[in-house]
Amino acid sequence: MAKQQPRVDAVIVGLGWTGSIMGMELTDAGLNVLALERGADRTNEDFAYPKPADELEYGIRHTMMQKPKQSAVTIRRNLDERALPQRKLGAFLPGDGVGGAGAHWTGVLIRPTPTDLQLKTFADQAFEPGVLQEDMQIQDFGVTWDELEPHFTFFEKVCGQSGTTGNLNGSIKEGGDPFEGPRSEPYPLPALQDTQNTEMFEKAAKQLGYHPFPNPSANVSRAWTNPYGMQLGPCNYCGFCSRYGCLNYSKASPQTCILNALKQRSNFAYRTNANVTRVELAPDGKTATGVTYIDDNGEEIFQPADMVILASYSLNNVRLMLNSGIGQMYDPIARTGTVGRNYAYQIGGGINLYFDDIEFNPFATAGATGKMFNDFSPGNFDSAQYGFIGGAKMHSSQASGTPIKTPLPKNAPKWGQGYKDALQKYYGHHMKLSMTGSVMSYRSNMLDLDPTWKDPYGMPLLRMTFDWKENEHRLSRFMRDRLSEIADILKPDYRDEGFQLEGSHFKVTSYVSTHNVGGAVMGTDPSNSALNRYLQSWDVHNVFVPGGNAFPQNFQANPTDLIGALTYWSAKKIREDYLKNPGPLMSRS
Amino acid sequence: MTARHLIPLLAGSAIVLANQAFGADDDTVQRGAYLARAGDCVACHTAPGGKPFAGGLPIESPFGTIYSTNITPDKKAGIGNYSEAEFAAALRQGERADGANLYPAMPYPSYAKLTDDDVHALYVYFMQSVKPVAEQPPETDLGFPFNQRWGISAWNWLFADADTFQPNASYDQLTDRGRYLVEGLGHCGSCHTPRGFAEQEKALDGDSEDYLAGANLNGWWAPSLRGGDDGDGRGIEGWDSQAIVDYLKTGRNAHATVGGEMTSVVANSTTHLTDKDLMGIAQYLKSLSANPAGDGATTADQRQQATDETAAHLQAAKNLSDGERLYIDNCAACHLDDGNGAERVFPPINGNSLANADDPTGLIHTILAGAKPPATPTIPAQLPMPGFGWRLSDDEVATLATFVRGAWGNDGGAVTADQVAKVRASIDDAPLDKAVDPNGELNHDDGESHAANGAQ
Incomplete structure (x- = not known):
């Protein structure tokens, strides 16, 4: 019999962005809330100037990330391959410890478009039957722009979002994104400073008739005090954002935006090094009774709770549901089950441009520094004629100037004197044109429990089945051609490129994106979603699962803004209805 | 699961319960608690990591170390046997119940101004709401002649005969x-x-x-x-x-x-x-009228001109002195070239009273050990200034501090490595920022593991 802790009203699994938001909302509602965090504690002191500015420690050795021993997934590219576990992080880098990936993210805080939230409805209107891939499983989110807008607005205030407003209550504003959904309020703060590459990109993009605007940023451009009284310092453009904790308290994170406020509350507590292995269910399987976790002494402990919020990383949320028997595991052959269904990802690609005579000063930049245009989002252009659905944010960003990751031409030597010579020649002479693209959901891109591999506690690892599909190859081809046109205008002395074009496969060894989404998706139909539109499990009503796992497919930008907004949306429903009358918030019929 | 389990727990219920046990008048208790906050009693009467009001904090004085006393209502270790009159005498005249004098580390010359009403509320609060703690703090043992508490009577006669507060009609x-x-x-x-x-x-x-x-x-x-x-x-x-x-x-x-x-x-x-x-x-x-400006005091215009000059020099980054380099590498990210920081987030050191003080101890201490603002109810953010003692030598700190004290319109004077060494040796790990919750729990900011409050 596991040791048992005193009961709490709500237990939160994972203390990153969604766990911190839920912590604020549920303690506001008067609940007694406990958060269990698998990793170590991290406070602002951990990011004290200038310690985070260490590329070897954080950028290469992944000090802020989960280790494969804690959280490996097994990976295969199709249903016929045998999945093997990660031995080393590569394609994606989930965060470790308090703050989660919210502590080491880049800080691009951008909304989806209204169309992105209702992509299935859009596809049915804009595409003739038979144009799209037969095995595509795209769906609407089940929540509309108008419903989420106030939550975007609030979360962006929490983060001190910096940028240029493009659509204020339907009125299009100069300099912003004319394709963005109507905002009820302008950006809280003005945009970050431009850099040389953004000015060049903007000029060329405008020449081609596009509508560039500053990357929406959670690296704040000015000092900011948020609605919780939390404070961020103005970004000093040190360039240590993605993979680093911010040494200037300028990047929105659970630490800078929420945690000091949450920790003040007497009805909140948290435990670190508390690794939740499963949610325990009542005998009828309809409610959760709490969670079981392993503490840092290796002891198994039962934590009773009246509500369970799964707020860990999207992949781990899905794994916890599967290992706990919450809902039915997805089977792509029988086409049954919903947990693990519709795993999706992000596709990227870019062209490196090298200029002998231009100094880009990449060391003076913020993670979100850059400009993008949204002309190629669904509904803004006719992709049916090219045979794909989806879109991409086209941008030139300059996220960092760290030396080890300095891009060099493909033919430059990788070591020795030749490498040193190339580094000296090209450092600071490079800019990039990039696309960040959507990834649709498909019958065989999915998550389930690995039949072979287990973790140190005997629990099955999560198995990921994923590959790029033809739709994304076509999207990449189209976007590549558009970026090439920009490169032609800019006339670099040397250029090379990397895109996921026809025939390319998902590679796990080099970084792609940490925008792993789906697997426990939200919706209005229990036959194709694991969660209802309030992020409540259809099957176990006192389990809520906020996170990227809720996306039915991915859109062409960064997920954090939507994850934050969805979490506030879910919390609102919990506070207004669920606490008064605990039970399913939507009926299954 | 039932809805009953989700009924909110009231924060602060511990206070309410404690009051009921004594049948006290809640208003008086709460007023007393508020006044105890205003007097900051908990700060001196709580040892680091100790129970609230149980005393034992060592207070350095020119005469030796004075330990604060236990002012919980414990009858042996604390003030549980004090009558209200005895309590008032301690508070206002520095007189213990046994007739001995308190050392004037206790600010009774100020507390003498307290009204009878407020003394009463404080008494009710301490007697009825503060948890008794049976711990005896260390005895204060000053060397001769300062261990002769009767001598304080003369001091009191000379310096401490302030009267109870009298309203002054010239103020609103x-x-x-x-x-x-x-x-x-x-x-x-x-x-x-x-x-x-x-x-x-x-x-x-x-x-x-x-x-x-x-x-x-x-x-x-x-x-x-x-x-x-x-x-x-x-x-x-x-x-x-x-x-x-x-x-x-x-x-x-x-x-x-x-x-x-x-x-x-x-x-x-x-x-x-x-x-x-x-x-x-x-x-x-x-x-209150300001202190008269000292000889050679500068005008606002002069200070602005000096600020612009320093900022321009730092930005140009040509022919930098060692102090300027140290400032750019360690300080400018937050405090910026003009030394003005960012409003409410990173404080200005341009014109800062600590940076310009005759005695540079506070500035040196802050450079070496850093600082951390408190988490307050309305602004809970804690953006710590890191200490730089681990990466800067005494020489470097002195050079940096000398630059800071002369940059922009500052006029604090040079700092020597010896001064830095002295401060470095005096720094202990006692944090300055820990808030004490008089209801009983230390308000931890972080840590490996905390039990769920009130979950039992």
């Missing part, structure tokens, strides 16, 4: 309330009024120009709180009343962020006061 009611709090419970003069030959505060009220004129506190400059408009700008002269309220309420405003001993004063005392009381305090401080 709010300002006069502020005067009561500043001169009385707030005992601001303990740190901010210069001391005389017998370590007495040179003045106990605003009738004297010495009152709150700034003082050296173990090397840290506790700046002048005389807020009138015509000083040299190194105290709070340039602050308006709302800026003073913000500082006391949140530990930060456009001009400064709290540091040193004042950090715990904000965390344990002033942040818990009502906005109205804080405004009264602010208005009273603004009513």
Whole structure:
């Protein structure tokens, strides 16, 4: 019999962005809330100037990330391959410890478009039957722009979002994104400073008739005090954002935006090094009774709770549901089950441009520094004629100037004197044109429990089945051609490129994106979603699962803004209805 | 699961329960608790990591170490046997129940101003709401002659015969309330009024120009709180009343962020006061004429010109001195080239009273050990300034501090490596920022594991 802790009203699994938001909302509602965090504690002191500015420690050795021993997934590219576990992080880098990936993210805080939230409805209107891939499983989110807008607005205030407003209550504003959904309020703060590459990109993009605007940023451009009284310092453009904790308290994170406020509350507590292995269910399987976790002494402990919020990383949320028997595991052959269904990802690609005579000063930049245009989002252009659905944010960003990751031409030597010579020649002479693209959901891109591999506690690892599909190859081809046109205008002395074009496969060894989404998706139909539109499990009503796992497919930008907004949306429903009358918030019929 | 389990737990229910046990008048208890906050009793009467009000904090004085006493209602270790009259005598005259004199580390010369009503509320609070703790703090044992407590009677006769507060009709009611709090419970003069030959505060009220004129506190400059408009700008002269309220309420405003001993004063005392009381305090401080500007004091225009010159030189980054290089590498990311930081987030060191103090101890200490603003209810953010002692030598700190004290319009004078070495040796790990919750729990900011509060 596991040791048992005193009961709490709500237990939160994972203390990153969604766990911190839920912590604020549920303690506001008067609940007694406990958060269990698998990793170590991290406070602002951990990011004290200038310690985070260490590329070897954080950028290469992944000090802020989960280790494969804690959280490996097994990976295969199709249903016929045998999945093997990660031995080393590569394609994606989930965060470790308090703050989660919210502590080491880049800080691009951008909304989806209204169309992105209702992509299935859009596809049915804009595409003739038979144009799209037969095995595509795209769906609407089940929540509309108008419903989420106030939550975007609030979360962006929490983060001190910096940028240029493009659509204020339907009125299009100069300099912003004319394709963005109507905002009820302008950006809280003005945009970050431009850099040389953004000015060049903007000029060329405008020449081609596009509508560039500053990357929406959670690296704040000015000092900011948020609605919780939390404070961020103005970004000093040190360039240590993605993979680093911010040494200037300028990047929105659970630490800078929420945690000091949450920790003040007497009805909140948290435990670190508390690794939740499963949610325990009542005998009828309809409610959760709490969670079981392993503490840092290796002891198994039962934590009773009246509500369970799964707020860990999207992949781990899905794994916890599967290992706990919450809902039915997805089977792509029988086409049954919903947990693990519709795993999706992000596709990227870019062209490196090298200029002998231009100094880009990449060391003076913020993670979100850059400009993008949204002309190629669904509904803004006719992709049916090219045979794909989806879109991409086209941008030139300059996220960092760290030396080890300095891009060099493909033919430059990788070591020795030749490498040193190339580094000296090209450092600071490079800019990039990039696309960040959507990834649709498909019958065989999915998550389930690995039949072979287990973790140190005997629990099955999560198995990921994923590959790029033809739709994304076509999207990449189209976007590549558009970026090439920009490169032609800019006339670099040397250029090379990397895109996921026809025939390319998902590679796990080099970084792609940490925008792993789906697997426990939200919706209005229990036959194709694991969660209802309030992020409540259809099957176990006192389990809520906020996170990227809720996306039915991915859109062409960064997920954090939507994850934050969805979490506030879910919390609102919990506070207004669920606490008064605990039970399913939507009926299954 | 039932809905009943989700009924909210009331924060602060512990206080309510404790009161009911004694059948006390809640209003009086709560007023007493508030006054105890205003007097910041918990700060001195709680040892690091100890139980609230159980005493044992070592207080360094020029005469030796004085240990604060246990003022919980424990009948043996604390003040549980004190009558209200005995309590009042201790508070206002520094007289123990057994007739012995308290050392004037206890600010009874200020508390003498307390009204009978407030003494009563404090008495009820301590007797009926504070948890008794049976721990006996260490005895204070000063060497001869200071262990002769009878000698304090003469000191009291000379310096401490202040009367109970008398309203002054020349102030409006709010300002006069502020005067009561500043001169009385707030005992601001303990740190901010210069001391005389017998370590007495040179003045106990605003009738004297010495009152709150700034003082050296173990090397840290506790700046002048005389807020009138015509000083040299190194105290709070340039602050308006709302800026003073913000500082006391949140530990930060456009001009400064709290540091040193004042950090715990904000965390344990002033942040818990009502906005109205804080405004009264602010208005009273603004009513005190500023210290006369010293010889060679600069004008605002001169300081702006000097600021522009330093900022331009740092930005050009040509022919930098070692001090300038150290500043750019270690400080400029937050405090910026103009030394002005970012409003309310990173405090200015340009014109900062600590940076310009005659004694550089406070500045050196801050560079070496860093600082952390308190988490206050309205501004919970804690953006710590990291310490740089681990990466800068004594020489480098001296060079950096010398630059900071001469940059922009600052005129603090040079710092030597010997001064830095001395401060470095004195730094212990005692954090300055820990708030104490008088309801019983230390308000931990972080840690490996915390039990769910109230979950039992």
